[in-house]
Structures are given as structure tokens and as C-alpha cells.
Amino acid sequence: MIDFARVQKELVECSKDAEGSGIKVSPKTDNLVLLIGTIPGPLGTPYEGGVFHIDITLPDGYPFEPPKMQFATKVWHPNISSQSGAICLDILKDQWSPALTLKTALLSVQALLSAPQPDDPQDAVVAQQYLKDYQTFVSTARYWTESFAKASSCGIEDKVQKLVEMGFPEAQVRSILEAVGGDENLALERLL
Amino acid sequence: MDDYATSDDDYHYSDQDDSVDGFDNDDQDIPLLSSKAPSTQVITKESLLAAQKEDLRRVMDMLSVREQHARTLLIYHRWDVEKLFQVYVDKGKAYLFAEAGVSVDESRESGSSVRSSVLCEICIEDVPSDEATKMDCGHCFCNGCWTEHFIVKINEGQSKRIRCMAHKCNSICDEAVVRTLLSRQHPDMAEKYERFLLESYIEDNKRVKWCPSTPHCGNAIRVEDDELCEVECSCGLQFCFSCLSEAHSPCSCLMWELWAKKCKDESETVNWITVHTKPCPKCHKPVEKNGGCNLVSCICGQAFCWLCGGATGREHTWSSIAGHSCGRYKEQEKTAERAKRDLYRYMHYHNRYKAHTDSFKLESKLKETIQGKIAISEEKDSTVRDYSWVNNGLSRLFRSRRVLSYSYAFAFYMFGDELFKDEMSEAQREIKQNLFEDQQQQLEANVEKLSKILEEPFETFSDDKVMEIRMQIINLSTIIDKLCHKMYECIENDLLGSLHLGIHSIAPYKSKGIERASELSVCWNNKVNNTGVTAELDRPSGSGSSEDNSGCSSRKRARKEGLGGGGGGSDGGFFDLNLPAEFVDRN
Ligand SMILES: [Zn+2]
Ligand SMILES: [Zn+2]
Ligand SMILES: [Zn+2]
Ligand SMILES: [Zn+2]
Ligand SMILES: [Zn+2]
Ligand SMILES: [Zn+2]
Ligand SMILES: [Zn+2]
Numbered sequence: 199m200i201d202f203a204r205v206q207k208e209l210v211e212c213s214k215d216a217e218g219s220g221i222k223v224s225p226k227t228d229n230l231v232l233l234i235g236t237i238p239g240p241l242g243t244p245y246e247g248g249v250f251h252i253d254i255t256l257p258d259g260y261p262f263e264p265p266k267m268q269f270a271t272k273v274w275h276p277n278i279s280s281q282s283g284a285i286c287l288d289i290l291k292d293q294w295s296p297a298l299t300l301k302t303a304l305l306s307v308q309a310l311l312s313a314p315q316p317d318d319p320q321d322a323v324v325a326q327q328y329l330k331d332y333q334t335f336v337s338t339a340r341y342w343t344e345s346f347a348k349a350s351s352c353g354i355e356d357k358v359q360k361l362v363e364m365g366f367p368e369a370q371v372r373s374i375l376e377a378v379g380g381d382e383n384l385a386l387e388r389l390l
Numbered sequence: 391m392d393d394y395a396t397s398d399d400d401y402h403y404s405d406q407d408d409s410v411d412g413f414d415n416d417d418q419d420i421p422l423l424s425s426k427a428p429s430t431q432v433i434t435k436e437s438l439l440a441a442q443k444e445d446l447r448r449v450m451d452m453l454s455v456r457e458q459h460a461r462t463l464l465i466y467h468r469w470d471v472e473k474l475f476q477v478y479v480d481k482g483k484a485y486l487f488a489e490a491g492v493s494v495d496e497s498r499e500s501g502s503s504v505r506s507s508v509l510c511e512i513c514i515e516d517v518p519s520d521e522a523t524k525m526d527c528g529h530c531f532c533n534g535c536w537t538e539h540f541i542v543k544i545n546e547g548q549s550k551r552i553r554c555m556a557h558k559c560n561s562i563c564d565e566a567v568v569r570t571l572l573s574r575q576h577p578d579m580a581e582k583y584e585r586f587l588l589e590s591y592i593e594d595n596k597r598v599k600w601c602p603s604t605p606h607c608g609n610a611i612r613v614e615d616d617e618l619c620e621v622e623c624s625c626g627l628q629f630c631f632s633c634l635s636e637a638h639s640p641c642s643c644l645m646w647e648l649w650a651k652k653c654k655d656e657s658e659t660v661n662w663i664t665v666h667t668k669p670c671p672k673c674h675k676p677v678e679k680n681g682g683c684n685l686v687s688c689i690c691g692q693a694f695c696w697l698c699g700g701a702t703g704r705e706h707t708w709s710s711i712a713g714h715s716c717g718r719y720k721e722q723e724k725t726a727e728r729a730k731r732d733l734y735r736y737m738h739y740h741n742r743y744k745a746h747t748d749s750f751k752l753e754s755k756l757k758e759t760i761q762g763k764i765a766i767s768e769e770k771d772s773t774v775r776d777y778s779w780v781n782n783g784l785s786r787l788f789r790s791r792r793v794l795s796y797s798y799a800f801a802f803y804m805f806g807d808e809l810f811k812d813e814m815s816e817a818q819r820e821i822k823q824n825l826f827e828d829q830q831q832q833l834e835a836n837v838e839k840l841s842k843i844l845e846e847p848f849e850t851f852s853d854d855k856v857m858e859i860r861m862q863i864i865n866l867s868t869i870i871d872k873l874c875h876k877m878y879e880c881i882e883n884d885l886l887g888s889l890h891l892g893i894h895s896i897a898p899y900k901s902k903g904i905e906r907a908s909e910l911s912v913c914w915n916n917k918v919n920n921t922g923v924t925a926e927l928d929r930p931s932g933s934g935s936s937e938d939n940s941g942c943s944s945r946k947r948a949r950k951e952g953l954g955g956g957g958g959g960s961d962g963g964f965f966d967l968n969l970p971a972e973f974v975d976r977n
Binding site: 296298 | 511512513514515535538539541542555556557558559
């Protein structure tokens with residue numbers, strides 16, 4: 199059985215300093231089995247400025263078995279599946295310890311965003327790109343952050359729309375926007 | 391099965407005969423092969439604990455640690471005591487312990503009794519300190535959380551190395567704590583844990599393997615060195631210790647695997663049909679090709695070209711069919727010929743392999759007949775009293791039949807293209823093949839002779855004639871033994887030994903046949919030396935005299951009583967890991 203008393207305490211503990219860390223955990227349903235975690239993209243990375251949501255499922259044996267975590271927000275990262283959002287992280291597998299919490303696990307996920315480990319990839323395509331063409335990796339990751347992790351700000355579709363209206367072909371607009379990581383001005387420079 | 395090999399019979403032959411054509415009767419080299427003490431042992435459910443005590447005690451004494459720590463270290467090093475000691479010598483105790491997750495904390499008892507309650511960081515509850523447990527590594531959590539943790543780990547199959555709950559703590563949980571906490575509410579889990587720990591000695595040990603019998607006899611076999619060898623379990627199953635399939639020398643494990651698969655594979659039959667028949671273009675029945683001409687005709691009356699399968703007229707010469715030119719002759723002919731040649735080659739070896747396997751089965755029945763004949767002979771008023779030579783001859787026949795049949799599977803791969811195509815030139819191969827086949831033929835001829843003589847109705851013979859047949863059987867047995875020995879040597883040195891690919895090796899030839907693993911019985915009251923370094927394991931010695939054996943079995947009985955009485959209290963005395971190793975000595 200899941201130790202719900204502990205989960206409850208964890209949620210209280212986590213909300214206490216949500217301001218400082220930016221990490222949040224909240225129940226998805228009222229049975230505390232499905233939760234949703236939120237982490238801000240780390241500064242100085244292509245994920246900066248993005249807000250990433252992570253689906254959390256607690257197994258029966260929690261906290262003696264690791265929580266299942268998966269990105270709900272699409273993200274371009276060697277250790278995270280660009281398709282499913284599955285995360286390749288040791289503490290979510292055999293290095294899990296019952297002394298860890300949902301918050302510490304999310305902090306580890308956040309740390310993973312800052313320090314990818316392309317030698318132990320979850321997404322082979324991304325890992326290849328990271329190793330062979332780092333610049334393209336960075337701009338793709340930034341583009342994905344812009345497109346999927348920034349719901350509030352001006353979305354990528356709007357930018358595409360704008361540039362297309364300026365008279366550039368849509369396919370070209372999209373590929374250049376992706377290449378420059380979603381930066382509208384840079385894209386415009388290139389198009390001109 | 392009877393033990394044919396209890397006496398030294400095979401080596402006394404030369405005392406009785408003086409001339410065996412062309413063979414050196416000096417048997418000095420043969421005892422070398424089998425004079426070694428039996429090096430394999432059967433480990434039963436009952437002796438499993440005893441089997442590991444020796445290793446445990448060595449580690450406990452060497453490092454002055456408790457039994458559970460010795461076990462943790464041994465499990466980590468897969469029960470390789472030498473390797474463990476090597477790490478100790480090379481890198482020191484601290485490294486050895488840290489690597490395996492052993493923490494030894496002397497201050498454990500005195501420490502935390504001051505505070506009345508502790509905060510368990512797992513359930514985030516304050517618990518009375520007597521309901522919390524501190525492990526050797528110093529991490530303290532409540533008993534409820536520890537118990538949950540143990541159960542999850544055991545169910546995950548990780549009983550043998552349950553790590554501490556603290557993050558990044560590599561320490562292995564004290565088995566006494568695991569046992570105590572589990573048995574309070576989950577005796578079934580405690581039992582499971584116990585069994586996994588015990589069986590680690592088999593599961594995680596390259597020197598010990600489960601007997602592959604089905605249904606499983608419950609035994610495991612331990613060998614002295616992890617060398618390639620063939621063993622017989624006390625349940626009667628003979629197997630290759632290395633690949634766990636039937637004993638297959640002089641085939642290497644890989645060759646045997648390929649051969650067994652090939653024999654099972656029906657694709658060979660399918661292959662035969664595709665090589666030898668083609669469907670008629672009119673009625674689609676398979677038509678077999680007879681003779682060399684490439685125009686075949688079906689019983690329906692249709693003629694067609696064998697090469698392309700197309701319908702043709704009947705007008706043709708040896709090399710062409712009127713109005714038909716398909717030009718596929720060359721390549722088609724080549725692949726077809728090749729497939730056919732491969733198939734014939736396989737059939738050649740397989741037929742001989744099978745013939746010897748079949749003979750072996752038939753001869754197994756001969757054993758009963760011969761016991762009957764011996765019984766009749768012993769009733770007779772005769773000067774011949776001893777008939778052990780008949781049985782000895784019979785077991786020689788069985789052993790050499792095996793060798794012969796597997797030697798064909800060996801030859802199939804040794805001289806075929808599948809494994810060693812680039813290993814030797816055509817000419818080299820031919821020389822080697824001739825050398826080998828010469829030996830094989832000699833062996834074969836002598837084995838057939840022996841087989842024939844053993845079928846003679848010696849129970850009706852006169853004493854003189856019995857003595858004569860006795861001489862023949864003894865002589866043939868000696869010759870056959872030497873030929874087998876020579877063949878193994880040739881395979882090891884001249885054939886496999888010269889290959890660049892070092893992956894093929896074979897179990898050594900044993901004159902006395904596949905070694906029967908001896909029952910492991912620890913003689914408890916035997917040799918308690920002061921250092922207590924070794925638990926003397928009783929191995930029947932190679933000379934295998936009968937007193938030795940009976941002596942041992944009686945000691946074995948004594949052990950059971952001793953342990954059963956002493957270990958009382960727990961239902962399975964033999965499985966009680968709580969039993970300290972020292973107990974064994976005292977008893
Ligand atoms: Zn607790
Ligand atoms: Zn610890
Ligand atoms: Zn067996
Ligand atoms: Zn084998
Ligand atoms: Zn036909
Ligand atoms: Zn013809
Ligand atoms: Zn044709």
C-alpha cells in the first residue's frame with residue numbers, strides 16, 4: 199500500500215518553499231496516486247524560461263519503490279524521450295532510495311536538464327545530435343522550449359503566422375525559426 | 391547404475407598379457423589421467439549449508455569478521471575466496487569492505503540509547519527508539535519501514551544484497567536484522583530470504599551449478615576448478631559442466647550445440663527435397679531427378695527443364711533441349727551441387743554418429759543379458775571364479791561407443807567449412823583429416839570386435855575357452871582405452887590446439903569414464919585444528935577403496951544426528967543460518 203500519510207506530508211513540505219525552488223507537486227486526482235510535478239528550466243540552458251510538467255504515478259510500494267515520472271511537456275534532451283517523455287535517470291530506477299522524496303526526485307530531474315548524459319541516452323537521435331552537432335542540438339532544444347514549454351508567452355505559431363504574413367514561405371519560416379531556436383528577430387535577419 | 395570403476399581393473403591388464411601388437415603396454419602415463427582424487431561433489435539440500443561453511447570460515451578467520459559479513463563479502467565476489475583475498479592483499483581491508491557494502495561499527499550498541507524517540511526519515515514519524523533500528527552504517531529508521539523495504543527487495547529478487555535505505559548508502563543490511571524483523575510478522579518472507587541467501591552459493595558461484603535434470607533432482611554439483619569437465623550427478627545424469635547439456639566430448643561445447651540443433655532441424659529434410667525434387671510445371675507434384683540429364687519428365691507425361699523448371703518438349707540432347715535455352719545452367723548447377731554435397735557430407739557423419747548411438751542403446755540391454763550369463767557361469771563347477779572382466783569389458787565398450795559417436799559430430803565441424811574454413815589450407819586439412827580418420831577407424835574396428843566378443847555365449851564355454859575370451863576382452867579393452875586416449879590427445883594438441891580461434895576446448899579423457907560426483911559429507915568430528923582454518927571436507931580419495939566409502943557413509947549418518955540434535959529449535963536444522971560456524975567445530 200502507498201504510504202499516503204507520507205505523501206501528504208511531502209506535499210505540505212514541498213508547497214512551503216515552492217517560491218524558492220520553483221518546484222511544485224500537486225495532485226492530479228483526489229486519490230493521490232496520480233500527481234503532477236512542475237519544474238522551471240534551469241538558467242543558462244536551452245530550457246531556460248520554460249516550465250516543464252511531469253506526470254507522476256505512485257506505485258503500490260511507494261516510497262519503497264520509486265515513483266514513475268514522465269515528461270508531460272515535450273522536451274528535446276538526450277535522456278528524455280522526445281516521443282513519450284520517458285526519463286532515463288538512475289534514481290528513478292535501481293538507485294532509488296526510500297529516503298528520497300518526490301521533491302528531491304524532481305530536483306534530480308531538473309539537474310538532468312542542466313547536465314545531459316548522452317552516453318546513457320533515452321533518445322538515441324537526440325543523443326547523436328548532442329554529440330555530433332552540439333549547436334544544432336542547442337537550437338532545437340531552445341526551439342522546443344519556446345514551442346512547448348512557454349504556454350503563456352507568444353507561441354511559435356504566432357511567430358510563424360507573423361513572418362508568413364510578411365511574405366516568406368511557411369516551410370522556410372519554420373525551418374529557420376527552428377534553426378535559431380525560435381528567436382523571431384534572428385529569424386527575420388536570416389530570412390532577409 | 392553400478393559403479394564399474396571401483397577397482398583398478400583397467401590398469402592391471404598389462405600384468406596379465408605380454409604382447410599386444412603395436413601397442414606399448416607400459417601403462418605409466420594412464421594413471422596420471424585418473425589418479426587425481428574425484429574433484430566433483432554433489433551438494434544436496436541437506437549439505438548446502440555445510441558446503442559453504444568452509445568458505446565462510448576461511449573468510450571469517452582471515453579477516454576476523456562475523457559470519458554475515460563474510461557472506462556479504464563472498465556473495466559480492468561470487469564465492470571466489472582466492473579473488474576476495476587478492477583484493478584484500480592488493481587494496482586493503484577498507485576497500486574490500488566498502489566495495490562489497492560491509493560496514494563494521496563497533497559503537498553500534500552503545501550509541502543511541504540516550505534519546506527516547508527518533509524521527510524516521512522514511513515515514514516522517516517520531517517513533518520510540520526501541521521501535522527503530524540502526525544498521526552498521528549508522529543509518530537509523532523505524533522497524534516498520536525497514537520491514538517494508540526488505541519485503542519489496544526480496545520480491546524484486548534482491549535478497550542477496552539488500553542495501554540500506556539511505557540515499558547513496560552502499561551498505562548491505564545486516565542479515566540478522568533482516569531475519570529478526572521479517573520473522574516477527576512475515577515468517578514466509580523470512581524463509582524466502584533464508585533460502586535465497588543459502589542458494590547464492592549455487593546461483594552466484596562459477597564452481598557450482600544446479601544439476602540440469604528434469605524433473606530436477608534437487609542437487610547441485612561443485613567442481614574443484616572451473617575447468618571444463620563432465621560429471622555424473624548422484625541422480626545418474628551425466629552432463630557437461632560447462633554447457634549443461636549431455637556429456638559430449640570429444641566435441642567442443644559449441645560444436646555440440648550446433649550439431650544438436652542441426653540434428654533436430656527438419657530443414658535438412660526440406661533441403662533434401664529441394665535438392666532432389668522440383669514441382670512439375672503442369673500438375674505441381676514433386677518430381678525427382680534421376681541420372682544426370684537435365685530433362686526430367688513427370689508421371690503425368692509432362693517434360694520439363696530441371697534447371698529452370700519450365701515445361702519443354704521431349705526432343706533433347708545431353709546438353710540442350712530443342713527450342714529451349716535458359717542459360718541458367720552454370721550458377722544453378724553450382725549451388726545445387728554444393729547444397730547436395732553439403733547434405734551428403736552431413737548425412738555421412740550423421741549416419742555414423744547415429745549408428746554408434748543406436749549401438750550404445752542396444753548394448754545397454756546387453757548388460758542384463760550378461761549379468762544372467764555371469765550368474766550361470768558362477769553356478770558352474772569351474773576354476774574361473776572371477777567374472778569382473780566381463781563387466782569391465784562392458785563398461786569399456788559403453789565408454790568408447792560414446793566417444794566414437796561424438797567423434798563423428800566433432801569431425802563434421804573440424805573438417806567442414808562452417809567453423810574453420812579459413813583456419814587451414816585444403817592440403818593441411820586433408821592431412822589432419824587423414825590422421826584423425828585413421829585413429830577413428832582403428833578405434834571403431836576394435837570397438838566392434840569387443841562388442842562382438844561380449845555377445846559370445848561364454849557361459850557355455852569350457853574353462854580354457856573362457857580364459858581365452860577373458861584374455862581377448864582384457865586386451866581389447868586396453869587397446870581401446872589407449873586409442874581413446876590418443877584420439878583425445880590428437881584432438882587437443884594437433885587439431886583444436888593448432889587453431890587460432892581458441893574457443894574450442896574439450897573435456898579431458900577419463901579412462902574410467904565420466905566422473906561420478908561424490909556425495910559431499912562433512913566429517914564434523916574430524917580434524918579440528920587450532921586455527922580452525924579449514925572445515926575438513928571429506929572427499930573419497932581416488933583409490934576409492936571400499937572401506938573408505940563405508941567409513942564415510944557412517945560418518946555422514948553421525949553428522950545428521952549431531953546437527954539435528956544441536957540445531958534443534960528451528961524446524962530445518964540444516965537451513966539454520968543462525969547456526970554459527972564455530973558450532974560445527976564444537977560438535
Ligand atoms: Zn519509518
Ligand atoms: Zn546506511
Ligand atoms: Zn541430478
Ligand atoms: Zn559442453
Ligand atoms: Zn506432372
Ligand atoms: Zn536429356
Ligand atoms: Zn531451362
